[in-house]
Amino acid sequence: MEKTYNPKTIEQHWYQTWEQKGYFTPQNADTPYCIMIPPPNVTGTLHMGHAFQDTLMDLLTRYHRMKGDQTLWQAGTDHAGIATQMVVERQLAADGQTRHDLGREAFVDKIWEWKQESGGHITRQLRRMGASLDWQNERFTMDEGLSEAVREVFVRLYDEGLIYRGKRLVNWDPVLHTAVSDLEVISEEENGSLWHLRYPLADGNGDLIVATTRPETMLGDSAVAVHPDDERYQHLIGKQIALPLTERKIPIIADNYVDPEFGTGCVKITPAHDFNDYAMGQRHDLPLINIFTIDAKLNDNAPAAYQGMDRFVARKQILADLEAAELLVETKPHKLTVPRGDRSQSIIEPFLTDQWFVKVEDLAAPAIKAVEDGRIKFVPDNWKKTYFEWMNNIQDWCISRQLWWGHRIPAWYDENGKFYVGHSEAQVREKYQLAATVKLQQDPDVLDTWFSSALWPFSTLGWPENTERLKAFYPTSVLVTGFDIIFFWVARMIMMGLKFMDDVPFHEIYIHGLIRDAEGQKMSKSKGNVLDPIDLIDGIDLETLLVKRASGLMQPQMAAKIEKDTRKHYPDGIPAFGTDALRFTFAALASTGRDIRFDLGRIEGYRNFCNKLWNATRYVLMNTEGKDSSPTELSLVDRWIISRFQQLSEQVNQHINNYRFDLAANSLYEFTWNEYCDWYLEFSKPMLQSSNPAGTLHTLLHVLEKLLCLLHPFMPFITEELWQRVTNKTDDTIMLQQYPQPEHDKIDPQIQLEIEWVKQFIQGVRRIRAEMDIAPSKPLPILIQNGNADDQQKLAKHENILISLARLDKITWLKKDEEAPESAIALVGEMKILIPLAGLIDKDAELKRLNKEMEKLKKELAKCTAKLENPKFTDRAPAAIVEKERQRVAKMNSSLQQLEQQQTKIRAI
Known part of the structure; x- marks a missing residue:
């Protein structure tokens, strides 16, 4: 056995072996266990959030597979409508072409071609993480089976009156020319302005002052609103405003939504360009005046002077015209939340357009009840409050997107604009008894990718056919996901599962936290703190790391700081830690908290843990090879380690079943490192020299083999390699061994x-x-x-x-x-x-050594204490850094006290 543990030499070999031998395919068993992978985007690459989440899913999958369950971790990817279309459009742009040059059919063919060549990058990375997905039954949201499921659901919902087409306000990306979901909108605080505008009363008797951060939308105003109890304006309710720069008059209305304390207490209402205003417009039957084109230019509903202008060009002109008319009262700096498209980075506009919607109120009621009555359980339990809050205030779901890549809406229009819904044009003609002479055109829009993802728990198993896999694995066992998609994916799967399968899609929902850096900051390219899980596995040199950390979004000053910090912390780059160390780190961090701080110090510690396990196995094999290790009389120490192992087995099983992966990992670490590797291996040395070492030989091998099985779901590669060497079962695999269960009769508290x-x-x-x-x-x-x-x-x-x-x-x-x-x-x-x-x-030499050590400690202590007494540090530094410094001071004080006690003892000799 090699002296040094090298993960690179074992990981690829074992994964290929597992996959080739079909070990990931569900084994025949009485108890089914199923996890659905949240389908990663076909354009995606593995980031820390994926790696963390997939580690937990694989841990559960390997655990239940070893427990003897019929275990399925369903593999698959999402077609990622906007992201995938953008990738191929960028490729065409590099050749001086657009999708319109190719036409829809040829462009979609081009995307399929890209998918075949480049669309499997993230699935290859998942394999690097040791993910034991059922690749033989991998699904894609655009494959024929799932496409049929999508059409079936759309048609059924439409026929029941739960899908409709209408004009409503949606998030609109003026660069991509499509509606987008809330999840595709990144809202962050930016510096802007708040403009106070004077709106004259139509009768000439005064004016009202309104405040706005988007003055260009005033051209679409339908009213000015005040609070009904605001005494300043009660006498004006019902009167009219002469809307500046237009020839329109708009009413002054009263609505409880208005906050009298904000600004002047007067709010301009633009129902076609603001979601809150839209709701108010519905309550007061206000006209919807859309002033934008699809690319956010001013349209024919705006005064002629502004038509054709970009929204921000129009803003400058409108402000200049208002100032010239003495209607611009003041301009104030203002922090505001700006919604940007996560793909295009353009500012999203609330936009009035014809779209397809799902009526969700009737679907939401049974989905709420399923959580209330316990058929679905959130872990941790507090996340059900978030779920209820959204579900009880749910809005109809916009499911159409103005793209070419995706599931095309199964609706056809005749020449008069009337539409017909069905699985195909032929089926539509038969369903609606349309003559062959009636010309039909399919709706050009595609469905929101979340629509097909909502069907994932049953469509991947073969629905609408009643397949054996569907019967075996639906409902699935647990969903592992982040809290950020409870609304967009989790809730919709519950609604669709109950609607079309008449049962919940999963029994438990484990909500994990988000990975942040060691200081608690969100990982982002602009901050230069992103870590690539593959870099942590394989290692990366300093210069390549600096290139990866650089971002075009950074200011030069920020880029310089990031380079300095990187050189300081990683002067030689990041070493290769291997997959098992990374996985164990993720498991050890998986507490029930919302945020998870990832510190490279932890993964380095767990790389050492892998070394410890490797060296312990070498010791065992060197001492047991060729010797009789058949069961015999056991010593007290042998019985002690067996007793402790049974307790460990009980703890780990309990923690995994409770989704406390952190507690399970910590228990495994403590037992392996401290009790087995340190204490028991030390105890074994004199016992192996005794006249009857057989009991210890047997215990060394037996406990190590079972310990490797306990560790396997956390660290699959090293445990497979070591298990093969310990057992010599080269035609078998650890991943199909029985997961150790506690034998309570072997637990002896007295021996412990x-x-x-x-x-x-x-x-x-x-x-x-x-x-x-x-x-x-x-x-x-x-x-x-x-x-x-x-x-x-x-x-x-x-x-x-x-x-x-x-x-x-x-x-x-x-x-x-x-x-x-x-x-x-x-x-x-x-x-x-x-x-x-x-x-x-040597009394004198020892006192001299202690004095030197104490002087050094006192200098460092004075330096740190002075820093903490400096308000510039305590007020400006992040709280985590200040607390870390306080802990250092406390530790140094304790060390100094111990050294002083030693000094006193030695002087007394």
């Missing part, structure tokens, strides 16, 4: 207490060695004081182990009243372990 006594004894001696700088190899004479009969019995039983591991010369029991020389003391319960210091250490 006894071995804990032994460990405290050895630790006490070692602590004194470290404090007094006594060489670890130097045999020590020790004295025992205050020991009782139980202590004497334990000492006699374990004397050989204590002498061997604590490096003792001899052990002497002091009589009850016998006075001890000046000694260093360690306690084991009431019993004192005394190590006489005279003759063991």
